[in-house]
Amino acid sequence: MTKPHGKVRIAACRCGQVALEAVGEPIVGAACYCTSCRAAGEQIEALPEASPVLEADGSTRFALYRKDRLRCIRGSDLLAAHRLTPKATTRRVIARCCNAAMFLEFKGGHWLSVYNQRFEPGDQPPLEMRTMTRDRRPGVEFTDALPSYNTHSGRFMWRLLTAWAAMGFRAPRIDYVKGEMNGVSG
Numbered sequence: 455m456t457k458p459h460g461k462v463r464i465a466a467c468r469c470g471q472v473a474l475e476a477v478g479e480p481i482v483g484a485a486c487y488c489t490s491c492r493a494a495g496e497q498i499e500a501l502p503e504a505s506p507v508l509e510a511d512g513s514t515r516f517a518l519y520r521k522d523r524l525r526c527i528r529g530s531d532l533l534a535a536h537r538l539t540p541k542a543t544t545r546r547v548i549a550r551c552c553n554a555a556m557f558l559e560f561k562g563g564h565w566l567s568v569y570n571q572r573f574e575p576g577d578q579p580p581l582e583m584r585t586m587t588r589d590r591r592p593g594v595e596f597t598d599a600l601p602s603y604n605t606h607s608g609r610f611m612w613r614l615l616t617a618w619a620a621m622g623f624r625a626p627r628i629d630y631v632k633g634e635m636n637g638v639s640g
Contacts, residue, residue, distance in 0.1 A: 460477060460478035460479060461477075461478065461479065462475060462476070462477050463475075463476045463573055463577050463579070464476075464527075464573070464574075464577075465556065465557075465568050465569075465572035465573050466572060467505075467529070467532075467549035467551060467552050467554035467556065467572070468505045468549075468552040468554045469549075469551050469552040469554075471528070471529045471532055471549065471551040471552070472526070472528065472529030472530075472532050472533060472549035472551060472554070472556065473526070473527050473528045473529060474524055474525065474526055474527065474556065474557070474568065474572070475524070475525050475527045476517070476519050476523060476524050476568060477523045477524070478519075478520075478523050479579070480517040480518050480519050480568075480579045481518040481519065481520065481565055481613050481614060481617045482517075482518050482582055482583065482610060482613045482614075483515075483516070483517050483518075483570070483579040483580050483581050483582045483583075484515075484516055484518065484567075484581070484582065484583050484584070484585050484610065485509065485513040485514065485515050485516075485581055485583075485584045485585070486513060486514050486516060486567075486584075486585050486586050487511075487512065487513050487584065487585070487586045487587050487588075487589050487590040487594075488585075488586035488589045489589045490538055490544065491513075491514040491558075491586075492508065492512050492513075492514070492589070492591075493538060494507075494514075494536070494538055494546050495507035495508040495514050495555075496508070497536070497538075498536065498546065498548060498553065498555045501548075501553035502553060503552060503553060504552075504553035504554070504555075505552065505553070505554045505555070505571060506571065507555045507569065507571070511590070511591070511594045512590060512591040512594060513584065513590070514569070515569070515570035515571070515578075515581060516558065516567035516568060516569060516570060517567075517568045517570055517573070517578070517579040518565045518566070518567050518568075518613075518614070519565060519566055519568055520564065520565055520617050520620075520621055521563075521564055521565060521566055521621075521625065521626040521628060522621055522624075522626055524557075524566050524568070526630045529549065529551070530630040530631070530632075531632075531633075532549050532550050532551045532633070533547050533548070533549060533550070533556065533630065533631045533632070533633055534547070534548050534550050534631070534633030534634055534635045535547055535548075535631055535633065535634050535635065536548050536635040543560065543561035543562075544558060544559070544560050544561070545558070545559050545561075545631075546558050547559065547631050548635060550633060550635075554569075554572065555569045555571075555572075556568070556569060556572055557569060557572075559628060562625055563625060564614075564617065564618045564621055564623075564624065564625040564626070565614065565617060566628070581600065582600075582601070583600065583601040583602070583603065583607070583609070583610065584596070584600060584601070584602040584603065585603050585605070585606055585607065585610055586603075586604070586605060586606070587602045587603060587604055588604040588605065
């Protein structure tokens, strides 16, 4: 399906009660190796009947989309925020129906990082780079030509900045996540 801004992808929870519509190509497809993504992934995977979050190498695959190109098309009442600590500025949003991680949001950010597993396997945006590889688990080595950066690279930050400029330097508010997990509000 296409819309004025390009291809439409649907990101759905495992049971299908929650779905997001992503329009156009993502800002970037990335695998994050940071400690907090790994810790959150382990916590989410420990929930009853949760879907996998972490890849075999401990990374978390994301497709980063502009907030104005992503919307919840069903199940918003089932979305809940999960934070590693009560004061964390990053929230991971989970579909409570089946404990599927849906997306990650940085406070004040203009994009959402959608968990790649939420897209059908044949419709997953491609992996373009690895970030925060300095935090990868011991023994994880890369043997391919995929760009791998110790932190957030200039290329990664440039892609975020150009997307933000295209949005008129706005950061739309995601107001459809009202639930909370672990006693921490969304």
